[in-house]
Amino acid sequence: MTSPVSPSPQQLRIHPEPVPPTEPPSEKEDPERYWLEHVYQGGARQLTVRAIIAGMLIGAVMCLSNLYVILKTGWSLGVTLTACILAFATFGMLRGVGLIRKDFTTLENNAMGSVASAAGYMTGGGNMAAVPALLMLTGTLPPSGWLVAWFAAVSALGVFAAIPIKRQLINIEQLPFPTGTATAETLQALHGHDERSRGKARYLGIAGLVGATVAVWRDAKGAWLAWNLPAKLSLPFMIGGKPAGAWTLSLDLSLLLIGAGALVSFKTGWSMLLGALLTYGVLAPEMVSRGVIPEVTYKAINAWTLWTGASLLVASGLLSFAFQWRSVAKSFQALAGLFGKKTEENKDPLADVECPPSWFPLGFLVLGPVVVGLMAYLFQIPVWAGVIALPLSVVMGVIASRVTGETDTTPTKALGPVTQLLYGGLLPGNLPANIMSANATGGVGLHSADLLTDLKSGWLLGANPRQQFFAQLFGVVAGAAVVVPAFNLLVPSADVLGTEEFPAPSSLVWAGVSKMLMSGVESLPVSARIGALCGLSLGVALVLLERWAPKAAKPFIPSASGLGLSIVIPGASSISFFIGAAIAEVLRRKKPKLAEAAVLPVSSGFIAGESLMGIAIAMLKAFGVMPK
Template structure:
């Protein structure tokens, strides 16, 4: 992976003084970026509601943009690396909207708590928070990318991929083959499963196989026919895949039978058991989140310094863009304030308090992303929930809405900085990237919000089809911080405390020499919340990728592209089938 210190900003794309400057902000680049970003937005809604994961799409959108724009360039002007980069910048901004609008966590949590904001308000809310995130990323660009030279590995890898694609034709062919073949296979399997009912959602162990006196099929033990889950496993890797499987085995094989035998849960079904198992799962994730935030405490002084420098830039276009960005912050705040008050029942006072928390925590999130390539979006949201639980006890809805301000802005801050790092290494115009990032917010909201409400109307929140692990986590933390231990299921308090402690210990240990061998606490927590066959299938994808990589190291990039194709194929067709069902053009199979 290419680190910023290894290459100057212009070294990946040099221009002869006698040649004309390469094209960058072109209509075809914008259109391609918008289309690819719409695919990412749909994919992230579908994938996020099912598993809690979402993908920035920097690498995937670069690959798709290069392929699409290369085809157009055969009949027009030659394609430049800067055009490809601008397309991926647009796509990433569009694709991050599900996270910024709270569609994966806060909005489902509010629905569980009895509040359902209207779709148009959620869209405007997401645009406002996304604008704040993009502008804050732009204000941090000089300090984090140039002065401190934080690596932002995903951004550097994106720049390296774009440069390679434009210099080596075979690089695209190898990646594209895996993407399109796996995507087509994913589409066919999803159609046979969801539209025709010829393939089951999962192949479960028979009821004759007993686990603690409960039939294995009741615990949803088996393997799912979900290409998306296989693809996620390929991308997250073996450590995360095995960690999710371990968490699932502890929850559904270890704890679930005892809960039924002890009478702590009435009913040996997914809905009944998950209402109890959710709590230790959240404990694991919260322990990991707390550790992540503590490790970033040293970044707070620098984050406050970043705030003081908001809008301070160099000369020329950079100064103009920086001043314009500073002024646009006020308009974004007013828009989000109006939606917070009207639709999310968050008073102006509490909104401004959330905003005060959002800016330094966005800076902390940006620094963590730059150093580790992991954006701690959920942890900063949960920290906000803890603070508002003390400021406004007994109001879980307010708790969730306030945390959504922080996590929503942080989502676009991290995603934007990945794209800005890629642009810096390729010699792109930061002001043009800022323009397309802001433009992408409107398209992202127009695509992501209807997709969310469509899927929820067809499948229902909290079902096997849409377990919504992040939404359940937001809800559980809100109830815990607002009401204390009252209302928790019997005997779940001790389990949650032990899980939190284990999450802290695993996360601390993962920062030392045992990092390769210890499971991920956050991933284990997800295993407690999703159906067991989700975890088995995801882990299988991770292990298959490892085996193929060991047997054929040269196929590693093709396998990664194939994983992305599996995710995109099922996501797009899954949403299409949901639309056909909602419109009455299809009948539910079986």
């Protein structure tokens, strides 16, 4: 899954405090039996009531934060590490004031992280790309209760889809799952006596307060606030006779965007700056002067540049995914193995610990008809087309899980358009089918990969995988219940989307692909077709250069995802991303110890503090408590 952890840590075998370090198993030794005898902590507290409650609450908060961020930037950011640090700090404070007696253990925090991760990532898997796209194209959405049921059913299906491949990917092959490994390392340090790691909780809290303060100072209205911090400051030059800010080239006074920038690579950051300057400083003014873009507003510019950015993102995503064909081939081998007859001379040593294989078909037998029924009732997708989505979602889940295990990136941006193309051929002209079928397969893929990432942490720490499975289901319920009403509050109508406040770039891409599949490429203006062709060519070229260019030249090749994103979000957002990425890069080079201790928690604090306060202010304005 997309993760802010950088650089990815080495895969390490981690043991809880009570277990002394042991030698790793030899090549001939059964890794599962070794794990059961030397690592597994069956008697330790894990999925306790307080871990479930804390995970659901923290996960709901992280879900709100991610919703705000994805509408701003198109990206869902890491949840598990931030949630574990928050839980550690919260329970430490409660223990300090005497409200709880027992320590919050490493494995309790790990189980809590599974709950929080499932809830926090409810914005991913195409959920908050598909639903806004559907709203933009049709103007309506199903009632909130039905949407909650939809998200919960699809996400739970992804949890069950992870069962048959868990042991192969984690126990046997021991794929890295870098975010899962980093989470295990962080938990071990937090619950040990590593003061530097404990300091991350303090960094997170202070940064959260600063982010919330900035949001209040900038967005709140009332007699008690003498003046507001301006939202943006235009860059000090003119373009085409207008201030740079009119072309969205401004300094956005948002710590959220700077924090998000610090969590991406410096290459992505400078690629976004380059893309913003070329798009809004060169290309857009030229198109306005020719009359192709009718006016100098973000919405008018974006309506034209969208096709270039979408083509670049889709082409680069699909080609990058194609180069991972070995992982895909292994995924299909694993998929075939699900239905093969297995013979075992000895009793399965993990039969009482792992989720029984029978849970996979039972889960699909129960949830499959629910998902197909919801597809038919809510989105007018024929039952036969909904049934096709079930085996397709299993395939997507297996592929997404393996790619995530090897690269730490869940390929939703590649798998979503694949499903859209498939259903564009099966049901031409059916916009809801095109969008929401991709939402179904993407949601299954994301939550399958998310559970396996959490199970990787559990494998390293000796946690009970069945308890983590149930933890994930609790998180799914919490996330679905929170994300729908919060979305309705932030996005009361389609007019809010595609604006400077909420650019929603991933939704614009999904909507653009569906619209093109429905009406055909010939329906686009000639200039937009040329832009789409240029974006496609550039996406392919950048991926090929990244793969085959000399090693010395690779740092100077722009990131395809960063460049593509900068074309569909306001220039001010890309500038802020660059500032955050540059600050983090300077720290990593000049003060590596400080960077390791502070970049992740401070950035996460900025994001969480500003986004959550932004949602709180929006609620106060919506209910008339605060003037708009």
